[in-house]
Amino acid sequence: MLKSDRPYVTVVLAMSADGKIADAWRSPARFGSAQDKSHLETQISQADGVLFGAGTLRAYGSTLRVTHSDLLQQRQQQGKPPQPVHIVCSQSAQLDPNSVFFRQSVPRWLLTTVVQVDEQMPFERVITVGKGETGLDWVDALQQFRRLGLEQLVVTGGGEVVASLLGVGGIDEVWLTVCPLLLGGRDAPTPVGGTGILEGMAPRLALLGVEAIGQEVFLHYRVL
């Protein structure tokens, strides 16, 4: 897949010091500081689209909107709508229509393989792709996003979506916030889920920046 055929994709995640993005019960991860939340909001404010897995939506029930006045003003100056499009990826399309997400004032898209989607869920657009080796056809999905005008895509989790995108060479940058706690648990999700990658085949990263703010470390990588 040519890079010009897909959006520029940036993953933004917070993890514990032992590399978990949530506890073993997949609770909604709320261990990032206010600084980390503001970092995530800044990244989202620069995007045309925000992509997350159904697992992430089921955990939080909502998505992070751009609310800071400076960021809203910046988007306006750039001729962008106030909120990027929020895209849920769900192969099953089994989501809770009563979740807060469906009442938030953001444009909502669904990425799925299902043709008939419950009409109770107010999606502005349903993007249907075929089934692929890693659940769904991610190459087609990314190409459709690009054709629909998404140039910058931020992925906010979880580990399964990140693993799928990595599998098709669909990630350009990764932000990881290392937070001061230890979660443990062999079943706790990590930034990259899936079945794992042999060390020799592992995508390599270049460190673009590192900053310690308060008790957290903000790591910024480019995928080589």
Ligand SMILES: NC(=O)c1ccc[n+]([C@@H]2O[C@H](COP(=O)([O-])OP(=O)(O)OC[C@H]3O[C@@H](n4cnc5c(N)ncnc54)[C@H](OP(=O)(O)O)[C@@H]3O)[C@@H](O)[C@H]2O)c1
């Ligand atoms: N610390 C952080 O920054 C952070 C950020 C986000 C999430 N989290 C945590 O991560 C956990 C959720 O992450 P997760 O890794 O379990 O789930 P996830 O990646 O958010 O979502 C997994 C679901 O997304 C759909 N999906 C993902 N990849 C797919 C593929 N290749 N093909 C088809 N469908 C696909 C499937 O939905 P269906 O089952 O509907 O088909 C799958 O069950 C929660 O505990 C949350 O708190 C943490």
